């Protein structure tokens with residue numbers, strides 16, 4: 167397979183860049199905006215801060231999104247935006263809100279329910295223009311074509327991926343991370359670290375994805391402990407750690423530019439089971455060192471060097487490379503293996519894996535098999 171590489175989202179990045187929001191919306195031709203935002207971001211008052219420069223008359227409606235939205239929640243959000251005759255979307259939050267916002271943008275221009283477009287390249291009409299403001303340094307969803315919804319009863323997540331589903335503009339301002347608590351800061355950072363390293367293990371990788379992914383992983387390794395410590399100590403909240411937060415936000419974005427083109431691999435293949443109710447970044451953070459060991463004979467030298475730094479980071483931030491007792495029992499572990507079966511992320515991993523090898527990997531990570 168010949169790899170391809172493209173990043174079509176315009177990235178506006180820098181401390182204070184939120185002030186450019188009105189200009190960027192004007193450039194998109196936005197006249198009536200649906201704001202799709204993480205409920206926690208709204209409740210914390212952060213949405214009001216983000217939207218402060220925007221003329222209130224431009225906003226048609228605001229929709230709150232809970233973590234891990236399903237098809238019904240995305241459809242409700244889309245129906246609200248359609249009812250208010252919105253022509254564009256502003257997405258504010260982490261991966262869940264940004265994913266739901268992509269569903270809203272798709273449904274503003276396409277008439278079928280969002281699950282009809284599951285798969286790759288199945289969205290017929292270009293979604294409404296979307297501007298994304300990520301409030302975690304993790305998913306990198308602000309530059310990806312992918313939206314993920316969680317459907318109870320399905321063995322896998324519901325994934326829609328189509329060219330044009332990526333936000334037109336991503337606005338990265340590290341000041342939005344000032345109030346992010348310690349745990350979501352850590353889990354999001356571990357997700358971004360996984361994205362950067364998995365791009366190195368991807369069969370569909372290229373020199374472009376490897377360069378971006380390795381630089382992003384390097385930055386996360388260097389910055390995450392400071393960001394997590396700043397969340398705990400209050401230094402982030404006081405604005406004393408803004409440069410670190412800005413760089414971390416950019417690293418998470420770059421990591422997705424890498425894995426969005428190379429595809430993900432074994433860590434994310436195992437962390438896609440909807441029945442495992444642990445934060446996405448926590449699952450990836452636990453699995454990452456185990457997958458790194460599994461892939462060790464197949465990894466480029468630059469990756470091997472970075473992986474040797476994982477224990478130091480984990481010790482500094484107080485994160486164990488094992489699931490806590492009772493959190494991943496036999497049913498959850500089997501669901502993880504089942505979700506990975508036939509999954510393109512598993513097939514994309516540089517080393518082939520049997521179900522038995524994956525059960526061994528999960529057992530080493532603390533799953534009770």
Ligand SMILES: [Fe+2]
Nearest residue numbers: 305357434446
């Ligand atoms: Fe992820």
